[in-house]
Amino acid sequence: MSPSERREMIRKENTDLSLTRQCKLLKISRSSVYYTPVGFDQATIDLMHEIDRIFTKYPFFGSRQIAAYLPQSGFSAGRHRVRRLMGIMGLQAIYKGPNTSKKHPEHRIYPYLLRKLPITRPNQVWCSDITYIPVKNGFLYLVAIMDWATRKVLTWRISNTLDASFCVEALEEAISKYGKPEIMNTDQGSQYTGSGWITTLTEAKIKISMDGRGRYLDNIFIERLWRSLKQEAIYLHEITDGFQAKRISDNWIGFYNSERPHTALDKRAPDAAYFVQVEMRKAA
Numbered sequence: 001m002s003p004s005e006r007r008e009m010i011r012k013e014n015t016d017l018s019l020t021r022q023c024k025l026l027k028i029s030r031s032s033v034y035y036t037p038v039g040f041d042q043a044t045i046d047l048m049h050e051i052d053r054i055f056t057k058y059p060f061f062g063s064r065q066i067a068a069y070l071p072q073s074g075f076s077a078g079r080h081r082v083r084r085l086m087g088i089m090g091l092q093a094i095y096k097g098p099n100t101s102k103k104h105p106e107h108r109i110y111p112y113l114l115r116k117l118p119i120t121r122p123n124q125v126w127c128s129d130i131t132y133i134p135v136k137n138g139f140l141y142l143v144a145i146m147d148w149a150t151r152k153v154l155t156w157r158i159s160n161t162l163d164a165s166f167c168v169e170a171l172e173e174a175i176s177k178y179g180k181p182e183i184m185n186t187d188q189g190s191q192y193t194g195s196g197w198i199t200t201l202t203e204a205k206i207k208i209s210m211d212g213r214g215r216y217l218d219n220i221f222i223e224r225l226w227r228s229l230k231q232e233a234i235y236l237h238e239i240t241d242g243f244q245a246k247r248i249s250d251n252w253i254g255f256y257n258s259e260r261p262h263t264a265l266d267k268r269a270p271d272a273a274y275f276v277q278v279e280m281r282k283a284a
Contacts, residue, residue: 018165018196040138048085049134050075055091056230059223089132089139090162108198109188113209119149121281122274125209126154126174126181127219128167130191131226133158133249136240142249143167145174146222148185150277151262152270153225153253154178158246164191171200185209187219228256 040048050073054066061069063083070077077085119125125148133140143166144156154174159166171184184201186192188210201208211219233252239245257271265273 018163018168020165020169042137044085045134045138047075047077048089048132048139051082051085052089052091052132052134052230053235055086056227056235059227090130090141091132108193110208110210112185112211113183113207114185122147122150122152122277123179123181124149125183125185127185127222128171128192129187129219129222129226130162130167130189131229133234133245134239135242135245136238140242140245141166142245143170143191144222144225144253145170146225147178147181147270147274148221150265150270150273151221151225152257152274156249156253158242158249160242162189162191164194164196167191168196168200171197175200175204180204180206183207183209185211185219187211225256229253 047070050070051066054069054073055061058065058069063086064079066086067077067079067082070082114125117125126145127148128143128145130141130143133142138160140158140160141162142156142158145154146152147154154177155170157166157170184206186209191197192210198208229249229252233248234245237244237248239248257269259269261267261269262273268276
């Protein structure tokens with residue numbers, strides 16, 4: 001059986017076997033599955049990319065405002081179509097909160113633990129979120145794990161599906177490399193309320209915090225990360241496939257971690273802020 005035939009046997013909707021496990025059983029590379037862009041007809045893809053550009057520039061725009069803005073760049077779509085595509089892309093205006101993935105009606109929702117909590121040290125709080133990456137002939141999704149206090153991107157993954165396994169893999173890698181946080185904060189998307197994610201956190205004895213429904217600002221630092229990534233890297237290239245998307249994201253995140261200064265970090269880059277504080281705590 002050829003690799004292409006084996007790839008066709010993959011069932012992304014399978015709740016019993018993760019994509020990673022299916023790839024192992026079928027003896028195919030995960031990258032050949034994860035890095036193949038999700039495809040629509042070209043007109044829809046172009047429209048989705050333009051919606052993403054507008055939203056990145058004006059994150060307070062809802063579907064009505066984006067639909068009204070589209071003709072300025074030569075596009076036309078009604079509000080309901082814009083809203084449907086924004087749902088696929090995981091975009092929703094600041095005042096309503098992110099909707100990168102739909103809440104699962106049977107999954108437990110955990111309380112938001114960060115309200116009025118001073119966050120002052122590395123590995124006190126981590127956060128995670130998923131964003132849409134435009135690619136020629138389709139799109140991909142990118143998940144990141146970030147240290148809240150230092151803004152350091154600990155790990156990240158690209159996938160062509162919102163299957164929870166790529167989020168769990170990023171989390172497991174972060175714990176393996178950096179130890180565990182006291183608290184993990186996410187939105188209420190099904191990737192973050194499913195058994196794979198929750199079990200990984202509970203077995204590591206990590207407290208679980210979830211944004212209030214419609215509270216975009218509860219995870220504001222990683223939302224700012226997405227905007228910077230897109231404006232400073234993604235939109236500067238015509239990305240043709242998942243491998244190029246991974247390379248561009250890797251280069252920019254490396255720059256962001258090691259060189260990009262932050263006013264809130266006394267003009268240090270996230271790596272410097274993270275590792276200096278970690279070493280100071282070890283020496284104390």
